[in-house]
Amino acid sequence: MLQRVAQWVVPRMDLSRGGFWIIDDTGFPKQGTHSVGVARQYCGMLGKQDNCQVAVSVSLACEDGSLPVSWRLYLPHEWADDQARRQKAGVPAEVEFATKPQIALQELEALLAEGAPRHCVLADAGYGVDTAFRQRLTELGLPYMAGITSVLSVWPPDVEPLPPKRYSGMGRPPVMPRRTSMRQPKSVKALAQSLPATAFQAISWREGTNETLSSRFAAMRVRRAGGNSGRARLQPQEWLLIEWPAGQDEPTKYWLSTLPEGTAINDLVDAAHLRWRIERDYQDLKQEFGLGHYEGRGWRGFHHHASLCIAAYGFLMAQRLIVGISARRQKKLRRTPSACPSQRLHPPRQSCAPSATSRTRDSVAASLPELPSDRTNGTMSVLRKRSKSI
Numbered sequence: 089m090l091q092r093v094a095q096w097v098v099p100r101m102d103l104s105r106g107g108f109w110i111i112d113d114t115g116f117p118k119q120g121t122h123s124v125g126v127a128r129q130y131c132g133m134l135g136k137q138d139n140c141q142v143a144v145s146v147s148l149a150c151e152d153g154s155l156p157v158s159w160r161l162y163l164p165h166e167w168a169d170d171q172a173r174r175q176k177a178g179v180p181a182e183v184e185f186a187t188k189p190q191i192a193l194q195e196l197e198a199l200l201a202e203g204a205p206r207h208c209v210l211a212d213a214g215y216g217v218d219t220a221f222r223q224r225l226t227e228l229g230l231p232y233m234a235g236i237t238s239v240l241s242v243w244p245p246d247v248e249p250l251p252p253k254r255y256s257g258m259g260r261p262p263v264m265p266r267r268t269s270m271r272q273p274k275s276v277k278a279l280a281q282s283l284p285a286t287a288f289q290a291i292s293w294r295e296g297t298n299e300t301l302s303s304r305f306a307a308m309r310v311r312r313a314g315g316n317s318g319r320a321r322l323q324p325q326e327w328l329l330i331e332w333p334a335g336q337d338e339p340t341k342y343w344l345s346t347l348p349e350g351t352a353i354n355d356l357v358d359a360a361h362l363r364w365r366i367e368r369d370y371q372d373l374k375q376e377f378g379l380g381h382y383e384g385r386g387w388r389g390f391h392h393h394a395s396l397c398i399a400a401y402g403f404l405m406a407q408r409l410i411v412g413i414s415a416r417r418q419k420k421l422r423r424t425p426s427a428c429p430s431q432r433l434h435p436p437r438q439s440c441a442p443s444a445t446s447r448t449r450d451s452v453a454a455s456l457p458e459l460p461s462d463r464t465n466g467t468m469s470v471l472r473k474r475s476k477s478i
Contacts, residue, residue: 089395089396089399090156090157090158090159090395090398090399091157091202093155093157093398093399093402094148094155094157094402096402096406097155097402097405097406097409098148098155098157100406100409100410101148101150101152101153101155101409102150102151102152102409103150105150105151106150106207106208107148107149107150107205107207107208108148108149108150108207108208108209108210108359108362109146109147109148109149109196109199109207109208109209109210109230110146110147110148110149110154110209110210110211110362110363110365110366111144111145111146111192111196111209111210111211111215112144112145112147112211112212112363112366112367112370113132113142113143113144113145113162113188113214114132114133114142114143114145114370114374115129115130115131115132115133115134115140115141115142116131116133116140116141116142116143116380116382117131117133117134117138117139117140118139118140118141119139120139122176122177122385123141123384123385124141124161124163124167124177124178124179124385124386124387124390125141125142125161125162125163125164125167125387125390126139126140126141127139127140127164127166127167129142129164130142141161141162141390142161142162142188143159143160143161143162143390143394144159144160144161144162144188144191144192144195145158145159145160145195145366146158146192146195146196146199147365147366147369148207149210149362149365149366151362152408152409153365153405153408153409154365154366154368154369154405155369155398155401155402155405156369156373156398156401157199158195158196158198158199159391159394159395159398160191160194160195160391161387161390161391162186162188162191163179163183163185163186164185165185167179168183168184168185169185177385177386177387178386178387178388179387180387183387187218188214188215189215189218189220189221190221192211192215192221193221193224193225196209196225196228196230197228200228206228206229206230206231207230208230208231208232208233208347208359209225209230209231209232209233209234210232210233210234210359210360210362210363211232211233211234211235211363212234212235212363213234213235213236213237213342214235215234215235216232216234216235216236216343216344217236217237217240219312221234222234222344225346226346231345231346231347231348232344232345232346233329233343233344233345233347233356233359233360234343234344234345235341235342235343235360236276236342236343236344237342238275238276238277238339238342239275239276239277240275240276240312240342240344241273241274241275241276241312241313242273242274242275242276242279242310242311242312242313242328243273243310243311243312243313244273244274244279244310245308245309245310247271247272247273248271248311249265249266249267249271249273249313249322250265250266250267250268250271251265251266252264252265252266253266265322273313276328276330276342277338277339277342279310279328280306280330280332280338280339280342281338281339283306283330287306287308288304288305288306288330288332289304289305289306289353290302290303290304290334291303291304291305291353291354291357293357293358293361294358294361301361303331303332303333303334304331304332304333304334305329305330305331305332305353305356305357306329306330306332307327307328307329307330307353307356308327308328309325309326309327309328309349310325310326310327310328311323311324311325311326312326312344325349326344326345326346327343327344327345327346327347327351327356328342328343328344329342329343329344329345329353329356329357329360330342331360341360343356343360345359345360347359369401372401372404373397373398373401376401376404377397377400377401378397379393379394379397382394
């Protein structure tokens with residue numbers, strides 16, 4: 089069902105300016121021990137450890153909107169290893185324990201297998217601190233903008249580790265870069281605090297409820313530093329984005345990104361802060377569409393309930409996207425003079441006759457096409473259709 093909803097909504101999303109995959113999870117406070125996946129764990133809704141269920145989602149987002157396209161319940165160890173509880177809740181036999189980053193990667197790999205494009209992945213520090221998660225995204229050909237914590241170590245832009253020791257001809261060839269007392273990596277917090285004030289610039293990224301949202305940012309190319317053992321190879325350069333709001337004693341947020349080297353800092357900031365859309369999705373899904381109102385205990389019912397809520401949300405998102413497109417077109421038309429002077433150097437793209445885009449919001453919403461009942465009709469530019477109906 090989620091794929092069918094996406095096939096209907098995504099063609100209305102303007103991905104010409106870039107699309108993003110947003111990874112996040114959301115919690116559902118619960119009482120008792122019988123609801124599938126319930127355990128004492130961190131609940132983002134409460135901001136603390138408590139009894140709850142947690143689900144991991146992947147959303148497709150653009151500047152105008154976003155839509156969850158994949159959804160899966162996180163199954164803690166005490167559930168994954170308890171056959172009696174699994175059987176009672178109807179957990180499929182193929183579902184094994186997986187961390188939240190691993191679940192997110194499985195969802196992304198399933199989407200790519202269906203033909204989804206390789207958009208940039210946005211994730212918070214709960215996922216970005218997982219080195220294996222970031223490495224797997226790179227292996228899949230997916231650039232990322234991932235939050236990290238202040239303790240992660242990197243090689244500063246002006247510091248490079250020494251090459252590995254020469255191969256002596258015995259054993260495995262050395263691959264670990266060498267460090268000296270003068271060549272040491274730094275935590276991203278220490279690196280940020282060593283920067284001059286001129287390295288930071290004020291950048292705005294979107295209009296907030298009351299004012300334009302802005303802060304101070306610095307961006308530089310760094311190499312992530314490995315440990316002194318294991319896979320401590322010299323890593324390729326990537327972006328380190330630092331946010332240090334004016335008046336704060338220290339930076340508040342950090343990101344690592346594999347977006348192209350020529351990416352402007354404004355685009356890095358826009359990508360880092362586009363993740364707010366998933367918070368809006370969760371808020372609307374829970375408050376307006378009853379995502380958190382499921383009172384059953386089974387695996388199948390939990391996912392069916394979420395799919396129906398997301399389907400209803402997809403209908404609303406399609407309306408918002410169509411109205412938003414019409415509003416932008418009307419804004420462009422208002423900027424175009426209504427007369428048709430013959431001395432124009434460049435004739436306007438629109439004729440001087442009334443345009444179809446000048447319809448009211450009500451008429452635009454009313455013109456939203458209904459979902460075709462024949463599942464063989466309708467196409468989607470993002471995911472290939474399966475050979476069998478869904």
